[in-house]
Amino acid sequence: MSVTHEKTMLKAFDNTALRRAMDLARETIDIEADALRAVHARLLDDDSVGRAVGMLLGCSGRVVVSGIGKSGHIARKIAATLASTGTPAMFVHPAEAAHGDLGMVTSEDAFIAISYSGEAAELLSILPIVKRMGAPLIAMTGNPQSSLAQLADVHLNIAVEKEACPLNLAPTASTTVTLALGDALAVALLDARGFREEDFARSHPGGALGRRLLTHVRDVMRSGDAIPMVTADVPLSAALFEITQKGMGMTAIVDAAGRPAGVFTDGDLRRMLDKVQDFTKVTIRDVMHASPHTVHPEQLAVDAVAIMEEFRINQMLVVDADGKLVGALHIHDLTRAKVI
Known part of the structure; x- marks a missing residue:
């Protein structure tokens, strides 16, 4: 026409x-x-x-x-x-x-x-x-x-x-x-x-509900060498290098058994710039957040989203049944997987 x-x-x-x-x-x-x-x-x-x-x-x-x-x-x-x-x-x-x-x-x-x-x-x-x-x-x-x-x-x-x-x-x-x-x-x-909702999701795996109810943390988490982590006795500079290398905006701090003892993020670094004069004398143990929020690999990815929203955080650590660090999760990972 x-x-x-x-x-x-x-x-x-x-x-x-x-x-x-x-x-x-x-x-x-x-x-x-x-x-x-x-x-x-x-x-x-x-x-x-x-x-x-x-x-x-x-x-x-x-x-x-x-x-x-x-x-x-x-x-x-x-x-x-x-x-x-x-x-x-x-x-x-x-x-x-x-x-x-x-x-x-x-x-x-x-x-x-x-x-x-x-x-x-x-x-x-x-x-x-x-x-x-x-x-x-x-x-x-x-x-x-x-x-x-x-x-x-x-x-x-x-x-x-x-x-x-x-x-x-x-x-x-x-x-x-x-x-x-x-x-x-x-x-x-x-x-x-x-x-139930889970049954509906199984017949709609390509839809938004299917992704929300069928995607587990293990499906989207970063694992192996992609996990940013350091031990508590390393200097802050080494932790910052790890954050930069792994590109998650944070690093986990683990103990000798591989369990998370704390977490340190880009935001933590910005907040301490005015407080710390000499970074060479600071170890990561001194500035990390102890008792970080964690999820298990078998949990639904939407559970991780709920925790992130509740505590206003962008990254989470993933631990197994023994509490050992097995993965790391960024909110961008969940976005790419279309969970959110």
Whole structure:
């Protein structure tokens, strides 16, 4: 689209048109909110969701979700939500299922079929086979008397009074209700299975939550020769050389057994510049901070972040079960690992 044409269109979109657009946006949200309230009220006297959850919990295979058109898009999302919250699930396109993909479905699976009319020919052509397999069938339709609803072991009613589309044609309120019911199933199953944050993280290792709950201190700490450390009897100048060489802005001070006795940082050096006249007479023992904060390699990296934030420090020492120094951690290491 040319810049001139775009400007012409924007000019034509006058205040009256803008107000109408805003009114339609609000009306759309109102209609969809009303549809959700209606299905909520309907479920107060209906145990269908509970029976569907029980059926899905009893499934030893996967939950297969299917639908075509807009229902197919919603079915994909429901399958994805189930899979990411502890219920193995997949989407199968009904047309492809009729040409071989039905081989993915077994008698151990449970089948969720979605069609607002309940008469989608592509679904109805494969469901008798699903039933003969012995797979339990859950139908989501807007018509309890439809062919699909009558085939189902459990029917979830997704009927809406009207669509948000001004023509009452495009699936809008009905898809919102279907999606919400799918989420309701997923959340109920999540709770029944005792699904926790750690489980969610395992299925989302590439996401922020996965990094926070799966990254341990051992994964990001510096170890071996990269650890800045000196003994307590070395002169301050030697400690400063170690800080410069290792590039962590600090050095650990260890005892004869390799346990941290203290820590000295760049900040400590700046604070003592006005107090010490002759650095050649100072040993690191004289100026170190004793009893430094430490973490263990097996702790989550977010635990180290919490300690750093609490005590306003940028570096930490890592010790093993015997208290020996095995690593060092800088806040930049945690940033690079995207823990923070």
